[in-house]
Amino acid sequence: MSDDAQPLPDCLTPGLYLVATPIGNLGDITLRAVDILSRCDGVACEDTRITGKLLKHLGLSKPMWRYDDHSEQRDRRRLVDSMRNRAVALVSDAGTPMISDPGFRLVNDCRLEGIPVTSIPGACAAVVGLTLSGLPNDRFLFAGFLPAKEKARRETLQELAATDATLVFYETGPRLLKSLKALGEVMPERELAVARELTKLHEECRRGMSDGLMAYYDANPPKGEIVLLVGPPQEQVPSDADADAMLRTALETMKTSQAAAHVSKATGLDRKTLYARAMAMKSE
Known part of the structure; x- marks a missing residue:
């Protein structure tokens, strides 16, 4: 990760590339991910053994630098500095970087330093x-x-x-x-x-x-x-007592038809049924 090399014409623009990797089936890697991994200058990863297997499967050999929850600030600083003239791919052990992994700190540092960040979408568990x-x-x-x-x-x-x-x-x-x-x-x-x-x-x-x-x-x-x-909470249908209470309150300031429409909209109950109930209340 020295600072003196210049990118070749067919190399990537220096910066950080967030590359999604398969969550199980290796066939799920995208063509764009393969292209980025083949042209980047190195790969930052959670576990070099896991990422090494993926690169071997793709027929690639790249420098790898460990970057995980235990990485210190100086390790992140070194990575960020390298991206001024290097294209670094960040991968997680599986899936999309930044989802439950420490990548967000690296991305924030890159943005503060004005270093380009590109996300290559793919599998997400x-x-x-x-x-x-x-x-x-x-x-x-x-x-x-x-x-x-x-x-x-x-x-x-x-x-x-x-x-x-x-x-x-x-x-x-x-x-x-x-x-x-x-x-x-x-x-x-x-x-x-x-x-x-x-x-x-x-x-x-x-x-x-x-x-x-x-x-x-x-x-x-x-x-x-x-x-x-x-799953989301199940909608609860108001009881007859709740609907009656709402109708009585509405009838204090609204006409019968308006009260029925108001309570129907609030509860999802049938407007005609509510109207008949409101009429019955007024005759009580």
Whole structure:
């Protein structure tokens, strides 16, 4: 990573390239990712052994520099300085860099220094799990890994319980049962999905409630990396008493038809039924 070499005409423009790698099936690497890895000056990665296997599979040989959660600031500084005249590809062990890895610090430093940053999209376990699960995906929240300690895990789930969206977590096999148990206690009415071994030979995605999934995975201890998904809260239909209370309040300031329309819009209940009920209230 010396500073004196100049890029060749067919080399990449100096800077940082965020390259998504396969999450299991090596066939999922993109043509653009292969092109960037073949022309970059070096690869920053979480584990040189894992990335080395990928490069070997692609028929490439590149300098590799370890960059992970344990890297010190001086290591990051050295990488950033090298990018002034070097093209450096950043990869995670699997999937898209910046998703639950330390890459965001490197990206922020590059932006502060005016060094170009380019993202090469590809596989992402969170998105694969979400699409495979069939849970609502018009709104979702990726929440990373749940805390390892029980109290912190419960507090995190309680904070997220009111979120009107599908929740997406990363989890490990040894911790799955604890997370399923916590979800059953904090969000007992929510449907769950466990997606594992994604894009691999034994890929599976199981949906159900907490108790059923706990029973299955207690009998069949899971291996591999896991995407744990939590469906959004179910809409609750107001009771007759709640609807009547809303109608009475609306009738204090609105005409009968207006009150029925107002409550119908707020609750989703049938307007004609509400109108008949409001008329009955006025005659009482």
